[in-house]
Amino acid sequence: MIRTFLRILGPRHARAVRLSLALSILSAALHGAVIALLVPVLARLLGPGPASAAPWTLALLGAAAVYAVVRAASLTVSFRSGGAVSRALHHRLGEHLVRLPVGWYTGPRLGELTHLATAGVSGTTALPVHVLPPLIEAVVAPAVAILVLAVWQWQLAVAAAVGLGLLAAVYAASGRAVSRDDAARDAISAEAADRVLEHARAQQALRAAGRGAESGSALDRALQEEHVASRRLLRTAVPALSAYSAAARLVLTALVALTVLLFLGGSPGGPAAAGLLVLVVRFVQPVAGAAEHGAALRLSGRTVQRIAAVLDTPPQPEPDRPRVPADGAVEFDRVGFSYAPDAAPALRDVSLRAEPGTLTAVVGPSGSGKSTLVQLLARFHDVGSGAVRVGGVDVREIGSRELSRHVALVPQDVYLFDDTVAENLRVAAPGATLEDLDRVAARCGLDAVVAELPRGWETRVGEGGTSLSGGQRQRVAIARALLQDAPVIVLDEASSALDAANEALLTRTARELARDRTVLVVAHRPATITAADAVVVLDAGRVVQRGRPHELAAREGLYAELLRGREDARGWRLVPTAGASSGSTAPAAPSLRRRAPPRLRPRHRTPPRNRSRHRVPPHPVHRTHPARRTHDPSATPSTAGPGAAEPTGAAGPPPRERPPPRPAPGMPPPRTTPPRTSRSSAAVPSPRPPSTRPCAGRPG
Ligand SMILES: Nc1ncnc2c1ncn2[C@@H]1O[C@H](COP(=O)(O)OP(=O)(O)OP(=O)(O)O)[C@@H](O)[C@H]1O
Structure with missing residues (x-):
């Protein structure tokens, strides 16, 4: 000893x-x-x-x-x-x-x-x-x-x-x-x-x-x-x-x-x-x-x-003679990776290429390997087989210092140091001036956050950044990545904690960055995905689809399924009703079962063969056509009365307007709510065929 x-x-x-x-x-x-x-x-x-x-x-x-x-x-x-x-x-x-x-x-x-x-x-x-x-x-x-x-x-x-x-x-x-x-x-x-x-x-x-x-x-x-x-x-x-x-x-x-x-x-x-x-x-x-x-x-x-x-514990091997990447091109060449020797591979035979000046969205169900993929790019782990290259050089030959100058990663869980907002940004560029900070802050919505803080840039954020909200922390992390000015920027679920306005701003920022950089986004929201030049769809660690967003959307496959799931999710909402079944006319108390803004991934991972059956989240909420959430004049007081919850897709891009169903000639207008039940909420049928929605029409 x-x-x-x-x-x-x-x-x-x-x-x-x-x-x-x-x-x-x-x-x-x-x-x-x-x-x-x-x-x-x-x-x-x-x-x-x-x-x-x-x-x-x-x-x-x-x-x-x-x-x-x-x-x-x-x-x-x-x-x-x-x-x-x-x-x-x-x-x-x-x-x-x-x-x-x-x-x-x-x-x-x-x-x-x-x-x-x-x-x-x-x-x-x-x-x-x-x-x-x-x-x-x-x-x-x-x-x-x-x-x-x-x-x-x-x-x-x-x-x-x-x-x-x-x-x-x-x-x-x-x-x-x-x-x-x-x-x-x-x-x-x-x-x-x-x-x-x-x-x-x-x-x-x-x-x-x-x-x-x-x-x-x-x-x-x-x-x-x-x-x-x-x-x-x-x-x-x-x-x-x-x-x-x-x-x-x-x-x-x-x-x-x-x-x-x-x-x-x-x-x-x-x-x-x-x-x-x-x-x-x-x-x-x-x-x-x-x-x-x-x-x-x-x-x-x-x-x-x-x-x-x-x-x-053996340290991560560093190259004897580090090489410098020629540019920001990213290449995964038949990459395989497992977290442990006896664990199932998290990635199998993954090949993809992202050129400078492009925005690539990586999508897929939860656990499909998206985070693993971007972590291999930042060399959090070394690949089991194949190679990850930046600017034509294997990341293992670049050297960690040079690699961190080339690849900026905004992770899922943002950690900030117990220091001022300004110093948290300067971690990426120690000599950055206040003008530099203002410039990057304006590009990702951090300027509004800083303006609200009691001491502006000099406000301390607490250990881990706990005095900021999740969305604010994420903006700091994005600004830090921008300040790093790396030719490759990776946003891992970077828009997950932002509100609609800032998400749109971020999507614009990502697009703008992609003019002269390689940008990879682990994306869950259609706004981000559709803004991408290319989409790579992962499933169970494999690339199952790739292409331009509109091309993939037009094809049957996992991407279209995920998009449909998103669309379906946007149609669901909580609808409080009066206690009609008991004959009461008093307005019902607002329902508290409001869903978080849905994201582009199923709530439960399902095997590929059965996934289509689970496209709609089996959640006890009620759905209505998006058009009726705010504009439907035919909405009955029971569905649009006081306390009606916001549509679940409120954090996403504005819903597409669809006309309400027309009544058949000579018939009364179609019901927009099912017969009232003793429950406090009622399901509002959607114009989509019920066969695609296991929960449609079921009261919550
Ligand atoms: N640190 C880890 N140790 C062991 N297994 C892990 C680790 N991180 C991820 N995994 C496994 O690797 C697989 C891919 O996980 P990964 O986090 O890359 O998926 P993801 O697509 O990013 O998921 P999500 O969208 O939920 O974040 C999963 O099966 C997961 O359980």
């Missing part, structure tokens, strides 16, 4: 720890010598000629003085090396983490890293300060004392050596007995700590689900498991510690008894026997105390192994 510890510190800081350990050994040896010198001093002081004790007393005082100096130096160096350990581990972790592929940073790993970088590192700092020195003392001081003892009373020295060996065996056995339960409790405690944090982070979701006041079942389970593990550890640790403590007392008693027996046998004499008794008691003391540090040693040992595992 100590070897691993020194290895993870790196050569420079390992030297400081080695010096501290050497001083601990020297200090322990001097301590042993001081204890051993007590025997001749006491023997002579209590004997017939106390004056003969003078040289031994001087030697004892000299040894004690040197011991005091060395001990002080040892403490100073070990405290310094403790600080060095903390700096070294943070530094080495930080240095290594920036070289790992971005894809390495998954949720559980981030939790583990947080734990390692905080409690883990500070626990390891105690190793050269509070844990190793007492253990060294427990071994070295008695060993030196035994050597000196051998000069005075060899029988007692042999007995002490045997006693020390016995204690070492009991220590090892009790450590083995405890370590398994100790490790299990440690892991379960870490899990429980993660659950507490998760519970705190998930409060919004839990409260939305009406579970805020209750404790989460996963948290309860983790805490219960921690309780059980602690009790189990207690059941093994108490007997183990008691056994060691009993063994230490047994050894002490045996050595005292042997000293008395030897004294009764005539050698040593009374004064020497008194000195030997003092020696025996002082000798056993540090050994008995060693057990207390066993748990700390095991805990530090496990942390050291975990830090070593992170540091041993």
Whole structure:
């Protein structure tokens, strides 16, 4: 373990720890010598000629003085090396983490890293300060004392050596007995700590689900498991510690008894026997105390192994001679990729090309591989097979610094630093002036956000950007990408959290950017998709369609299905009705079951063969023709009365107007609502044939 510890510190800081350990050994040896010198001093002081004790007393005082100096130096160096350990581990972790592929940073790993970088590192700092020195003392001081003892009373020295060996065996056995339960409790405690944090982070979701006041079942389970593990550890640790403590007392008693027996046998004499008794008691003391540090040693040992595992993770290979891409052309050449060796491929045999000056929309159902595709372009992961090229150069040959200058990615989950809005943008271009910031802000709607902020560009955004809304954070991220001025810009679901006006602005921005850049958009909204020059449709990790948006829309296939799904979704809305069935004329309370703006992906992933049957989201909402949402003069008070919800497609582009169905000659106008039911809402039939909508006409 100590070897691993020194290895993870790196050569420079390992030297400081080695010096501290050497001083601990020297200090322990001097301590042993001081204890051993007590025997001749006491023997002579209590004997017939106390004056003969003078040289031994001087030697004892000299040894004690040197011991005091060395001990002080040892403490100073070990405290310094403790600080060095903390700096070294943070530094080495930080240095290594920036070289790992971005894809390495998954949720559980981030939790583990947080734990390692905080409690883990500070626990390891105690190793050269509070844990190793007492253990060294427990071994070295008695060993030196035994050597000196051998000069005075060899029988007692042999007995002490045997006693020390016995204690070492009991220590090892009790450590083995405890370590398994100790490790299990440690892991379960870490899990429980993660659950507490998760519970705190998930409060919004839990409260939305009406579970805020209750404790989460996963948290309860983790805490219960921690309780059980602690009790189990207690059941093994108490007997183990008691056994060691009993063994230490047994050894002490045996050595005292042997000293008395030897004294009764005539050698040593009374004064020497008194000195030997003092020696025996002082000798056993540090050994008995060693057990207390066993748990700390095991805990530090496990942390050291975990830090070593992170540091041993191979970094993302960097090219020896990085090449510079010729331009912003993007090419996927028969790319295959899996997240784990035994996982199903997330992408299979994907080939596509996007030229500078074009906007390419990547669409597909949830889980089809869109995010994976753009992440491979930014080299978050390395491909399993095939190649991803930018400007004709394999991204693995470009080098991460150059690649990040060439490819700007606006991810799904935007993270902002706890700094001002301006500084969050300057991450991409440290020298950017306020004019530069204003320019990019105007292109993506961030200017309006900044104008509203209390301190404008100088407003701090909080950790992760929490003082901004999701849409505002996304605009900051888009502005950051614009400021980066990379020839390739990737927007991953970049319009998902924007309102209609800003989404339109973003679509315009994407189009404008695509005049002289390669722009890839993981798109869900028709406005973005139809603005693209080319659409690539993914399904289950494969490219199943590609082409111009209008060409694909005219063909049967997944793209047309997804578009139809979107169109269908736009026709659904919540319609509050009066309590007509009970004869009441009072207006109904507005329904709260309003859907979020639908996006161009099915709510549930379905196998390709069955997908058409699930085109319409099976959601308990009512549909009406878009034209009637706002303009239909024939809408009855029950459908357009107070509290009528906005159409679900409100965040999308304006709905196409369709004429209401005409009444047949001589017939009454067609019903725009089904017969009233006892429910508070009613379904409004759509002009589309009901066969394509499993839920059509069903009251909510
Ligand atoms: N970090 C990961 N580890 C393991 N599997 C992953 C990881 N990220 C994605 N996957 C899997 O890879 C496949 C493709 O996921 P990806 O996120 O690329 O799909 P997507 O089309 O972007 O989905 P969505 O539209 O829902 O974001 C899915 O099966 C997903 O479960």
